[in-house]
Amino acid sequence: MLTLKASGVSFTSLILLAAIALGSALGHFAPDTGERLGDWVDPTLLSLVALLFFGVRFGALLQAASNLRFFAVALLANFVLIPLIGYAVAWLLLGHHPLFMVGLVIYFMSPCTDWFLDFTRLAKGNVALGTALIPLNMLVQLLLYPLYLQLFAGQAVAVEAGALGSTLLQWFLQPLLLAIAAHQVLRWLLGGERFEALLARVDQLLPWLIGLLVLEIFVGNIAVILEHRGVFAWVLLAVFIFFVLTFLLGEALSRLLHFDYPEHALLSMTTAARNAPLMLAVTMAALPGQPLIYAALVIGMLVEFPHLTALSRVLLGTRRERTWLSHLFQATRSRHQ
Template sequence: MSKLDKYQTLIIFMAMPLGLLFGQVRIVEQYADNFVTPFLFVMLFGAFLNIPLKDYRKAFTNIRFSITTVLINFAWTPILVWLLGKLFLSNSPIMQIGFIMLMVTPCTDWYLIFTGMVKGNVPLSATVLPVNLVFQVVLLPVYLLIFAGASGTVNIQDVITSVIIMLILPFSLAQLGKFLLNKTQECDKKEKVFGMFGSLQTILLAMAIMAMFASKGRNLLASLNVVAVLLIPIVLFYIINFILAQMVGKGFHYSYEDTASLTLTTIAKNSPMTLGVALMAFPNEPLIHLIMIIEPLIELPAMMLIVKILLTVRKKRIENPK
C-alpha cells in the first residue's frame, strides 16, 4: 500500500476545511469553481485508463444489478426521502422540496472514485451511470409534482453537455491512450503511466473538493444552521440505504465488489446537477439553492466513513472467506 492509499481518507477529509479557508480569500473564491471540472475530468480519465475494456463488456451483462440499482434509486429512494422530509422538515415546505430534489438524483461522476477506493466493481458502476442519468432527468419533474406539488424543467442541452464532458470524453481519451500505450514495446513505461494516474486519484479528488468548497466558502460558513437542520434526515438516509444495499447484496449473493458498487451507487448524490435544475425551476427560492451547495458538507464526511466501513468489511471477508 502506497502512502497516498494509506492516508487517502485524511487527505480528502482535510480538503474540505482547507477549501473553506481558502474560500475566504475573495480572488480564490471567485475563480475556484473553474477548477472543479478539470480536476474531475483528469481524475475520471485516470480511472477509465486503468480499467480494461473486457471488464466493461462483462459488466454490461449484469442485468440483475442494473435492475436492482434502478429499483432502489427510483422506486424506493423517493418514498424514503418523502417520509424523511415529512418527519424532519415539516416546518419548511421549501426545505422539503430542496431535500427531495437532492436525494432522488444519484451521483453521475465522482462516486466512481469512491468505488475505486473501496476496491469495488468500477466497470459495473460505470455501466449504470447513463441509466441513472436518464432516469433522474425524466423522473425529477414527476417526483416534484407528486411529492412537492411543483414542477420544474431540466435543461437537456446542459445535461447532454455534462455527460459528454464528464463521461464520454474522458472514457474515449482513456481508450485512445491505452491504444497508443499498447503500441509501445516498453512495458515498464506503460505500467509507469498507468501507475501514475492510479496514484493521482486521491490527490485529484482532494483538489476538486478543495475547489468546490473554496468557491462556496462564504455562503457555507454563513449558513451552517441549515446544515444542522438537514443533518439528521440525510444521515438517516445514508444509514437506511447502506443497510438495504448490504442486505440486497447478501440476498442476491453478490460479491463484495458488486455489493460495494451497489452501496455507493445508491448513496452518493448529484448536487451539481440539482443545483442547476433548482436555479431554473425555483429562481426565487435561495434556500433551495443553498441546500444543494451545503450538501457536500454532510455527504463527503459520510462517504469517507462509508469507505472505511466497506474496507473493513472487505478485510474481514478476505480473512474469513466462506
C-alpha cells in the same frame, strides 16, 4: 476514479473541512478576495467534470453481461428503491426547509462512481464487478437526473425541462464524449502501464479540485449559509438515517438473494456510497445561485467517509463470521461421515 486508500479517507475529509473553514473565513473577513475566487467557479466545475469522466473505464461495461442478476438488483436498488427512501427521509425531516431538502434528495438519488470501489476493496468485496458498475451508474444517473429533479424537486425550485436538457448537454454529455475519446486515445498512445500511472495522478488531483470547488462555494455564500446554520443538525440526522436504511436494504437484498460475500459487500457499498462530486457539479450548472442546496451536498459528502469506513469494518466482521460458520459446518460434517 477517485482512489482512496485507508489513509486517503481521512486526508480527503481534512481537505474538505479545510476548504469549508478557509472559504468561510475568506468570505467573512476578505469579501473582495472571496468575490474574485467566486469568478473561478465555472472553470473549476468544467475541470472537475472532465477529470471525473476521464478516469472512468467504460470498457469495463463488457463485464456486465457475465452477471446480469447482480446488475439488475444493483440498478433496482440504486435507481428505484433508494431514491424513494431518500426522498421520504428528506421530506420528513426537512420538508419545511425545501432547498436543503432538494440538496439531500439530489445527494441521496445518485450512486457513487468513484471512491466506493476502494472501500469495496477494503471490505474484500468483488472489485472486478464493481469496476463494471461504475460506468453504468454514471450513465444512468446522468440520464435520470432531469426526471428525478422534476419528480422530487419541482415544487421547491424552478426546473425548466428544456433549459435543464441544454445545460446537461453543454456541461456534461459533450464533456463525457470528449473524455471518453481522450481516455481511449491516450491509452493507445501511452500504453497500458504509463496510462495507468496517468490515471493515478488524476486520482490524486481530484480531492484537491473538489476542495477548491467547496472553497469557492463557501467563500461567495457564507453569509447565506450561516443564516441557516441551525438546519445543519437536521441535515446530519437525515444523512445518518439514510445510511442506516441503505445498510438494512443491502443486507435484506443480499440475504434474500443468497449473494456470496464478495457480491454482498459490493452491493452494500454501492447502495451506501453517493456521487457527491459529480452531483455537486451537475447541480451547480443546472440550478445556479442555490448555495443551500450545494451546502447540503457537501455535508452529506463529509459524513459519507466515516460511514463507509465503519461499513467496511462491519462487512469484514460479517465475512469472518461467515468463514467461521463455514469451517464449523465442514468440521461437523466431516465428523459425521
